Amino acid sequence: MTDTTTQSGPASIAAFAARVRAELNDLPAEEVDELVDGLEADLADQAADAGEGFALPDAVAYAAELRAAAGLEPRAPRRRGGRGAALLERWRARARSEWERAMQVPLVASAAAFVASLRPVWWLLRGWVFFAIFGAFLGTAHSVVGAPANIGAWIVLLALIVASVQWGRGLWLQRRWLRVTRSAVTAITAVALPFVLVDFMNSLERAAYSVSTTYYEASTPGLAVDGVRVRNIFAYDAQGNPLDGVQLFDQNGSPLNTVGQEDSVAASDSYFNCGGGPVTVPLTVAGRGGLWNVYPLNEVPAEDACVDPANAQGLAAPAPRPYDSVAPIGQAATEPSAGPSPSPSGEPSAEPSVGPNAGPAGEPSPSAGPTEAPSAAPSATTGDS
Amino acid sequence: MDTTQLLKGALDAAVLAVVQRDDGYGYDIVRRLREAGLGEVGEASVYGTLRRLYSAGSLSSYVVPSDGGPHRKYYAVTPQGTASLAAQAADWNIFAGAMSALLDVAGDASGAPAKGGAR
Incomplete structure (x- = not known):
């Protein structure tokens, strides 16, 4: 519409x-007043200066020039929609x-x-969230949210982050559905971010707690x-006979x-004391203190009660062996001869645990010969000191 | 050359310079700019620029009642506007000097294939 009129009367100036x-x-009323205040007076002056040749400019172009020079946004294209859209537009202008x-x-x-310089951080967060x-949703979650x-999840994460950053840079948005998706994802992730x-x-x-617990147990x-x-x-020795004082x-x-x-x-094994099962005590030798590395250790058969470490040595007895004897090394290992022996004496059973027909290798092979006993064995008198 | 394009970048400085010489109201400033030789300056551009400079704090305004006519809103340069003008003037001088030197060289070259001066 061309509003270039040749009339210059006050009425046309007002119009x-x-x-x-x-x-x-679309601008706040205050801003409009500031911009247009004095417009009529200025135009009247201008008309007086120009005399006969004065022509009013195009109102639309004039307003656009005014906006541009004042550093305001160009007018948004008129939207379909009624009062609601206009209200929204006004509210936006006010906010701006x-x-x-x-x-x-x-x-x-x-x-x-x-804050604006932190936008790339948000792009990364959006992808990650x-x-x-x-x-x-997929149920393939790691124990850490x-x-x-796995490697597939890493690839998905990487792809999402790349997409999010590209969106942030204004790329990958050519199609309308992509922009809609971007908006939806942004809204969802922004809401979900704190959770x-x-x-x-x-x-x-x-x-972190479970790691520290594991560490504690390991140590x-x-x-x-x-x-x-x-x-x-x-x-037990190569023949399967129990050994003392090893x-x-x-x-x-x-x-x-x-x-x-x-x-x-x-003076006793504190780990097993008070309910942990029998409590072992070291071998005591006059002048050497307790020897904890001479096996089997004597035990106080205290299943539940606590043992006073001071008295433990007096209560200790030879520990019941799990097996009276075991198969000689050369033989095919099958069942050991006996279950835990009820008697604490631990006598080695005389008869071989396995019948001769159990395997061809009846005799101990040379490689499985008797291990050399430590020469400096202390007196293996297990029991009371 | 389209002087309106050139004017775009220099309008702030031109308006500030005019107002610094003497306070003025909207159309008065347009008139003085035109008298100074900027004939193609658009009124709406000047009014918008005045509004923007006012918002930015470079100009202050006061209303002067006039007998028999409408009130006039006069603009005056603030200390901040003075400082801004000084900075823009310095920038302009550097820019104008560089452009002049470039255009002089171009003029010489088009006049004659002179190699003198480069010694």
Whole structure:
């Protein structure tokens, strides 16, 4: 529409001013007043200057020029929709002008610039949060929320992060459905972010706790196999006969204790005391203190009650062996000869545990000869000191 | 050359310079800009610029009642506007100097294949 009229009367100037105002009606009323205030007077001056040749400009172009020079947004294209859309538009304009006013404050402006520079962090978070939700739905979740459980999950996470960052950079949005998806994902992740973060922290804490628990169990003092404490050790020779007074050392030459380094001076095994089963005591030799590496250790058969370490040695008796004897090394290992012997005497059973027909290798092979007993065996008088 | 394009970048400085010489109201400032030789300046551009400079704190305004006519809103330059103008003037001088030097060289080159001066 071309509003270039040749009339220059006050009435046409007023009409022109009204049209300009109408073009600016998406702005806050205050802003419009500031922009258009004095317009009529200015135009009247201009008309007086120009005289006969004065022509009013196009109101739409004039308003657009006014906006551009004032640093305001161009008018948004008129939307379909009625009063609601207009109200929304007005509300947006109000919010925009409030925002611009707030940005005049240097502190607000620098804070806003700081936050704006963190946008890439949000892009990463958006990808990750979506992955965390996604993983929870698929049920392939790691024990730590949002942590990829396998290589496939890593690939999915990577793809989501790449997509999120590309969206953040304004890419991968050519199609309308992509923009709709972007908006939906952004809304969902923004709402879910605090919950996912809280879940993440909690699951991290649980994981850290279970790691520390494992560590604690692994560091239980004393001799353990697969995390289970060894209480006593029973040795049998190559022929399968039980041995007493066997001294054990580790690869460093240190005595092999069941109780561990810290408890090696204790009078009884504190780990099993008070309900843990029989309590072992070291072999005591005059002048050498307790020897914890001479097996089998004597035990106080206290299943539930506590043992006073001071009296433990007096209560201790030879430990019942798990087997009276075992198969000679050369023989095919089948069942040992007997279950735990009820008698604490631990007499070696005379007869071979397995019949001669059990295997061809009846005799001990040379390689499985008797192990050399430590020459400096202490007096193996197990029992009371 | 389209001077309206050139004017776009320099309008803030031009308006500030005019107002610094003397306070003025909207159309008065347009008139003085035109008298100064900027004939193609659009009124709406000047009014919008005034509004923006006012919002940014470079200009202050006061209303002067007039007998028999409408009230006039006069603009004056604030200390911040003065500082802004000084900075823009410095920038302009550097820019204008560089452009002049470039255009002089171009003029020389088109006039004659002179190699003098490069010694």
